[in-house]
Amino acid sequence: MSESVERGASVRGWAEVDLGALRSNVRALRGRIGGAALMAVVKADGYGHGALPCARAAVEAGATWLGTATPEEALALRAGGLPDDLRIMCWLWTPGGPWQEAIEADLDVSVSAMWALTEVTAAARRAGRPARVQLKADTGLGRNGCQPGPDWRELVGAALRAEAEGLVRITGLWSHFARADEPGHPSIRAQLDLFREMTAYAEGEGVRPEVRHIANSPATLTLPEAHYDLVRPGIALYGISPSPEVGTPADFGLRPAMTLAASLALVKRVPGGHGVSYGHHYTTPGETTLGLVPLGYGDGIPRHASSAAPVLVDGKWRTVAGRIAMDQFVVDLGGDRPAAGAEAVLFGPGDRGEPTAEDWAQAAGTIAYEIVTRIGARVPRVYVNE
Incomplete structure (x- = not known):
């Protein structure tokens, strides 16, 4: 039992979180990604470990981005005393969300559909400054993200027009794997190929993203060709294997926190x-x-x-x-x-x-x-x- 519990906190039950293990995990992950940057995903209160303490530890170990699901999570991190130049991204938006607050807090926001681009550009006009926008492509997960084909072409075109008006900066192009925890599954290659096509189209139209990213924890650990400019490990930060059939935490140089x-x-x-x-x-x-x-x-x-x-x-x-x-x-x-x-x-x-x-x-x-x-x-x- 830790000393802080012994000194008077409830001893009914406790979750001890080893921030040294988390820092070690970040360093182990960085050792696998070459020149790519690392986004520490601390959504859902740092996967139950505590978002702000884990974010601080991850940044100390070399993470240069933080990722959350909701804008509220990201805004709480921005208010938490972390370095001002730290990039923070959030991706799960619903209509009427706090777009202006996110813009004013210098968050990177994800856009998957025209309704979201419409709301974020309106918020940018109110804020008097451009929004940092990352366009998400659905390459096969079937959840959030813009469909390939006409929908993607429409979204890319509208985002470029908004950028020309000074309302947004397109900072990223990204997607998410469905089955990266099953190395060799044919869907992985299919998603990589489609991501390559969709990013090539956007870049051909004039998008100049700072980062392209698709790698979650399993892809960070097992799929170097998916690392692109940035990786987004989540569960691996906390020392848990995303694919127990492929390897234990120790096999990947990780320690549960x-x-x-x-x-x-x-x-x-x-x-x-x-x-x-x-x-x-x-x-x-x-x-x-x-x-x-x-x-x-x-x-x-x-x-x-x-x-x-x-x-x-x-x-x-x-x-x-x-x-x-x-x-x-x-x-x-x-x-x-x-x-x-x-x-x-x-x-x-x-x-x-x-x-x-x-x-x-x-x-x-x-x-x-x-x-x-x-x-x-x-x-x-x-x-x-x-």
């Missing part, structure tokens, strides 16, 4: 045949000891991991016994009797023998991205190696 732990709230003896938690989906096979872990789905612990996820208690792996409830769950300690207050480690880097976020992902039928990102605000973040 988050350890999630709690103090046992109760330890008690119970007889055999004792039902445990809602629905009695677990019944003790004989006389045993139960330990109560005071975290639940209200803290982001996935209910789908009931009766399946591992927890390290007193140096031994235990399994969640029965249903995970809103605020707590139970582990069967097999007759061992640790004291109330003993540490239960749900996941961490794994070097103390504890489970990892990937172990919890397997137990819950999901991905490790979700495990760390969903840890809620009731769980204090404790930063080490600041």
Whole structure:
């Protein structure tokens, strides 16, 4: 347990975030990308790790861009005391968004459709300064982004006219992979080819982007030809492999930054045949000891991991016994009797023998991205190696 928790913060549960590991991860990623710049993606509160502390650590380690999903996330970063010349990009906009505030905060904003270009140019007129705009191409993910063909031609043409009027500066052309975590999948080549075509068209029409980018974490790690001018690692920053089938964090030179732990709230003896938690989906096979872990789905612990996820208690792996409830769950300690207050480690880097976020992902039928990102605000973040 960190000293800051011992000095009086809640010891019900805590998420320790190792900023030294995050800086090391950024350096490892930079070592793979040659002359490309690195955008540290800190959306969703830094994938649950804390956006601003992680952003600071990433910048210290050499990131020159930050990326967020929402403009509100980006505006909070700009107000957070980071270097004034740091580039910050946000990409998930809806009509009526804070375009003018983004322009005045010197954010790079993504535009995927004509409605967005119309709104951002109107905001630029109000602000009296040009907007920094990056045009997003849908090269095959099928989410945000402008469709190739007539839609792309219309958007590029309108953006160039707005640039000629001094309302925007087209700073980037970008896209996003659908299956880069599956090296060799034919969709990767198809998306790269289409991205090349769409950027070539825009440049042929007169767009002069500062950066072209398509590489997410898996492409940063496994696909050098996708690095272009900028890469956008997200989950890899936090030391989690985006493709466990291809490599572990250690295989990529990464170290998980988050350890999630709690103090046992109760330890008690119970007889055999004792039902445990809602629905009695677990019944003790004989006389045993139960330990109560005071975290639940209200803290982001996935209910789908009931009766399946591992927890390290007193140096031994235990399994969640029965249903995970809103605020707590139970582990069967097999007759061992640790004291109330003993540490239960749900996941961490794994070097103390504890489970990892990937172990919890397997137990819950999901991905490790979700495990760390969903840890809620009731769980204090404790930063080490600041």
